[in-house]
Amino acid sequence: MALESSPQAPAPVRQIANAISGWVDRLGAVWVEGQIAQVNRRPGMATVFMTLRDTIADISVPVTCSRVMFDSLNPPLVEGASVVMHAKPSYYANRGTLSLQAREIRMVGLGELLARLERRRQLLAAEGLFAAERKRRLPFLPxxxxxxxxxxxxxxxxxxxxxxxxxxxxxxxxxxxxxxxxxxxxxxxxxxxxxxxxxxxxxxxxxxxxxxxxxxxxxxxxxxxxxxxxxxxxxxxxxxxxxxxxxxxxxxxxxxxxxxxxxxxxxxDVLDEQRQVLAARDRVRAAMTGWLAREQAGLDALRSRPALADPRTLLDARAEEVRQLRDRARRTVGHQLDRSADDIAHQRARARALSPLATLQRGYAVLQDEAGHVLTSVAGLVPGREISVRVADGRVHATTRQVEPADTPPTDTPRIDTPAPDTAATDHSDEEHHD
Incomplete structure (x- = not known):
């Protein structure tokens, strides 16, 4: 019904807006064809805002749809796609705007073609035909x-x-x-x-x-x-x-x-390759020149050292060391020989001092019986018994004529005085006693 209003009794804006909203709500859902001119996905909102434009006339209308339905479209809906949508007109009274609430969106024309290509791409990609690891490198110069x-x-x-x-x-x-x-x-x-x-x-x-x-x-x-x-x-x-x-x-x-x-x-590119070859050749030449310069500097440094400048320097120094060691060895051996000779002389003198022959050389004699036993007492001697007397330079064989014991027993070894024999036999043995 038309609203009754007059200049004297005008209708308020809310009444007109609510009336328009009621009239639009009585319209049922319709199928509409157009082209998506703009897509606006606001963060945190469950509604996606779009603009649907007529393909011939310069007319457009806002469209809203749920984010779930928009994300489920395959392929994704992009600006410029031709679509057919099932939508219900809706009037927003607070702002006085008319929009369509999309309930279903379908691709048509080029959009449908792109949708089929996208599905084909997904199937082939799932089979691995587009995998990067299966790509082959091109030959450098076929x-x-x-x-x-x-x-x-x-x-x-x-x-x-x-x-x-x-x-x-x-x-x-x-x-x-x-x-x-x-x-x-x-x-x-x-x-x-x-x-x-x-x-x-x-x-x-x-x-x-x-x-x-x-x-x-x-x-x-x-x-x-x-x-x-x-x-x-x-x-x-x-x-x-x-x-x-x-x-x-x-x-x-x-x-x-x-x-x-x-x-x-x-x-x-042949020119680019020639430039790269020339640059590589220059780098190799520079590297080789630098390496040769370093090696030459090393050789010069080695050649300038005294050991290589005059190799005889080390030999002369070592020869002098050998001469010094040889002289030191000779002195050491000479000193050891001198000390050893002195030790031998001292030992010989001690041996000679302790030898019975030295005692005999001082005027003493050793009296022995026929069996060679040393006689230290007159006991057991009788006149006419054969004895031998050992002196420093020989042996005297004699016969006992008389035995005269001492009046007082000596404290040391008894001394036997024997007269000189009438005849004496000289022993030809020349024995010496040593320690």
């Missing part, structure tokens, strides 16, 4: 390069001209295939497999110029992705421009942003 591209295309000219400009001796094996259309994926697979069977080809480049998402769709074909993964030869993907990312870029061993960049990645 002998022959394989190129898969469209005949007489700008991509072919970019790759060939830039590669030959960088390395004039590079050789190419070109395999032509359709780079757009329904047969593009099949022809690219056949060209790839043909080059992969050629043992002279060391790296393969798949090149195409830029285009729309639909034009580049063959390079996200699952069969082509698996064929590149099976290839034994390293593959370089040079599809489109920098923003274009078909699935071929993910499975290829190296991704080039453009065909020109692919030529730079495949072969080195």
């Amino acid at each position: 002998g022959r390069v394989g190129l898969v591209t469209a005949p007489n295309s700008a991509a072919e000219r970019d790759v060939l001209e830039n590669a030959k400009r960088r390395w004039p001796a590079v050789s190419f094996e070109v395999a032509y295939a359709a780079m757009q259309g329904p047969r593009s994926a099949t022809e690219v697979i056949e060209a790839l497999e043909r080059l992969d069977r050629d043992e002279t080809v060391e790296v393969i480049v798949i090149a195409r110029g830029g285009g729309s998402v639909e034009d580049l769709l063959p390079f996200s074909d699952e069969a082509l992705i698996r064929a590149v993964h099976r290839a034994r030869t390293p593959v370089v993907s040079a599809i489109g421009h920098e923003p274009d990312t078909p699935l071929l870029d993910l499975v290829a061993d190296v991704r080039a942003s453009t065909p020109t960049d692919a030529a730079k990645l495949v072969v080195p």
Whole structure:
């Protein structure tokens, strides 16, 4: 019902706002198509705010949805995506704004295509086709390069001209295939497999110029992705421009942003390599010169030492030491011989002093019977008994004529006085007693 109001009885703002809110609430949920122009995810809020714009007219309407529903979308919803959503109009009376509360969001057109590609990417990634550890390194200077591209295309000219400009001796094996259309994926697979069977080809480049998402769709074909993964030869993907990312870029061993960049990645720059060789040669020459200078300085230092300047210096010093040691040894041995001779003389003198022969030389004599026993007493001697007398220089044989004992017994050994014999026999033995 229309509100009754007049200049005399105007309706308040709240009444009008509540009336509008009631009218909008009576509208049911509708399906609406548009393009996401803006996405605003505020931290800590369970609601995501978006702007849905008409694809033809310059008209837009705010849209809200729950964070749970927004995060569950696969692929994620981004700005610029075309969608169809089931939403209910809602009027916020406090601010007087109209918005749509999204209950379901679906991708359409390009958005649906991107969603299918994203699901395919996730499945292939789960199989490990995009794993970094399976990527192969490109050869530093390939002998022959394989190129898969469209005949007489700008991509072919970019790759060939830039590669030959960088390395004039590079050789190419070109395999032509359709780079757009329904047969593009099949022809690219056949060209790839043909080059992969050629043992002279060391790296393969798949090149195409830029285009729309639909034009580049063959390079996200699952069969082509698996064929590149099976290839034994390293593959370089040079599809489109920098923003274009078909699935071929993910499975290829190296991704080039453009065909020109692919030529730079495949072969080195001859001028740059020459500069590096010259720089390396200079570094080696400088290192060798420095090493030789250090070694020469070491040799000069060794040569300047006295031992090497005149080797006879050490020999003369050692010869003088040998002479001094020899003289010291001779003096030491001489002193030891002198001391030993003195010791022998002293021992000889002591032995001679203790010898009975020395006593005999002082005038004493030793009296012995026939058996050679020394007689120390007159007891047992009778006249007419044969005795011998030992003096210093010989022996006297005599016969006892008379035995006269002493009046007083001597305190020491009895002394026997024997007269000189009439006849004496000299003993020819010359015995000496030694200690």
